[in-house]
Amino acid sequence: MEQLLRNFFLFLSKNRFFTKLAKRYGLRFGAGRFVAGETVPAAVETIKELNGQGMSVTIDHLGEFIDSEKEAREAADGCIEAIKAIAENELDSQLSLKLTSMGLDISDELVIENMRRILDVAEEKDVFVTIDMEDHERCGKTLDIFKTLRADYEHIGTVLQSYLYRTVEDIQELDQYNPNLRLVKGAYKESPKVAFPDKKDVDENLKKMIKMHLMNGNYTAVASHDDAIIEYTKELVKDKGISKDQFEFQMLYGIRVDRQKELVEEGYKMRVYVPYGNDWYGYFMRRLAERPANVAFVLKGVFGK
Numbered sequence: 451m452e453q454l455l456r457n458f459f460l461f462l463s464k465n466r467f468f469t470k471l472a473k474r475y476g477l478r479f480g481a482g483r484f485v486a487g488e489t490v491p492a493a494v495e496t497i498k499e500l501n502g503q504g505m506s507v508t509i510d511h512l513g514e515f516i517d518s519e520k521e522a523r524e525a526a527d528g529c530i531e532a533i534k535a536i537a538e539n540e541l542d543s544q545l546s547l548k549l550t551s552m553g554l555d556i557s558d559e560l561v562i563e564n565m566r567r568i569l570d571v572a573e574e575k576d577v578f579v580t581i582d583m584e585d586h587e588r589c590g591k592t593l594d595i596f597k598t599l600r601a602d603y604e605h606i607g608t609v610l611q612s613y614l615y616r617t618v619e620d621i622q623e624l625d626q627y628n629p630n631l632r633l634v635k636g637a638y639k640e641s642p643k644v645a646f647p648d649k650k651d652v653d654e655n656l657k658k659m660i661k662m663h664l665m666n667g668n669y670t671a672v673a674s675h676d677d678a679i680i681e682y683t684k685e686l687v688k689d690k691g692i693s694k695d696q697f698e699f700q701m702l703y704g705i706r707v708d709r710q711k712e713l714v715e716e717g718y719k720m721r722v723y724v725p726y727g728n729d730w731y732g733y734f735m736r737r738l739a740e741r742p743a744n745v746a747f748v749l750k751g752v753f754g755k
C-alpha cells in the first residue's frame with residue numbers, strides 16, 4: 451500500500467497541469483509546513499529564525515518545468531534576487547537551484563548563460579550555490595554543466611544520489627574538481643535499469659559514497675533524515691579523525707525538526723534546506739511520496755479549519 455501511494459505521489463509530482471494550477475492558487479493543502487513562503491522576504495524571515503537557532507540554511511528558489519526562455523531567465527533573476535537578499539541581510543545561507551528551472555530542457559547554452567549570471571553575483575557576494583540533482587535522464591547533463599562551471603567558479607557544488615548505479619563512478623570522476631557535494635539517497639522514481647530497487651542497497655551505497663568523498667578530502671554534506679546514516683557518519687569521522695570543518699548534516703525544512711536541533715546542540719554543522727516560491731507543487735508531492743504518513747497531515751490541511 452505504501453509503495454502504491456509513493457508511486458502515486460511521484461506520478462502526480464510530474465503533472466504539469468497541477469503544477470500550473472498550484473502556481474496560480476498559491477500555497478495550499480498544508481504545503482506551508484515544507485515551504486517557507488512564496489516570496490524572498492518571507493524566506494528571509496524563516497532564514498533569520500533558523501540562523502537564530504544555530505542552523506545554517508540553503509534557500510531553494512522552487513521551480514522545475516520551464517517552457518520558455520523567458521521563464522528560465524525570470525527564474526535566474528529570482529535566484530539573483532535571493533543571493534542579494536542573503537548578502538544584504540547578512541544571513542548564513544547558501545542557494546540551491548534546479549537546472550530545469552534554468553532551461554535545461556530548452557538548451558545547454560541558455561542554462562550556462564543563466565548560471566554564469568547567477569554565479570557572477572554569487573562570487574561577488576560570497577554566497578555558495580548548489581545545483582540540485584533531478585531525475586536520471588538529466589544526471590549526466592547536469593554533471594557536465596557542473597564541470598564546465600566549476601572550471602571558472604569556486605562557489606558551486608552539486609548533488610549525487612545513492613540510488614543510481616552510476617554514482618560511485620561519478621564520485622571518482624569528480625574528485626579531480628575537489629567538489630563540495632551533497633550526498634542524498636534520491637527522490638525521483640527511477641527504473642531498476644539505472645537505480646537500486648532495494649532500499650537496503652540504496653542505504654549501503656550512501657554510506658560507501660560518504661566514506662569515499664570524505665576520505666578523498668572533499669567537503670561533504672550528508673543530507674538525510676535517517677538516523678542510521680547520521681550515526682554512521684559520526685562514527686566514521688571519529689574513527690578517521692576527520693574534522694568537523696569538512697562535513698555538515700543537511701535536512702529539509704519542516705522534517706525532523708527536533709533531530710536538527712539535537713545535532714546543533716551536539717556541536718555539528720546543520721544546514722536546513724528551505725524552499726520558497728510559487729512553484730511548490732512538485733517539491734511538495736515528492737515529500738509526500740517519501741512519507742505517505744504525511745498524507746494524514748495534508749488531509750487535515752484540506753478538510754480542517
Ligand SMILES: Cc1cc2nc3c(=O)[nH]c(=O)nc-3n(C[C@H](O)[C@H](O)[C@H](O)COP(=O)(O)OP(=O)(O)OC[C@H]3O[C@@H](n4cnc5c(N)ncnc54)[C@H](O)[C@@H]3O)c2cc1C
Pocket residue numbers: 581582583584609611632634635636637638673674675676677700701702705706722723737738740741744
Ligand atoms: C537537504 C536535502 C537536499 C536534498 N536534495 C536532493 C536533490 O538534489 N535531489 C534528490 O533527488 N533528492 C534530494 N533530497 C531528497 C533525498 O534524496 C531523499 O529523497 C530524502 O532525503 C529522504 O531520504 P532520507 O535519507 O531522509 O531517508 P529515508 O530512508 O527516506 O527516511 C529515513 C527516516 O527519516 C524520516 N523521514 C524521511 N522523510 C520524511 C518526511 N518527509 N517526513 C517525516 N519524516 C521523514 C523517517 O523517520 C524515516 O524513517 C534532498 C534531501 C535533503 C535532506
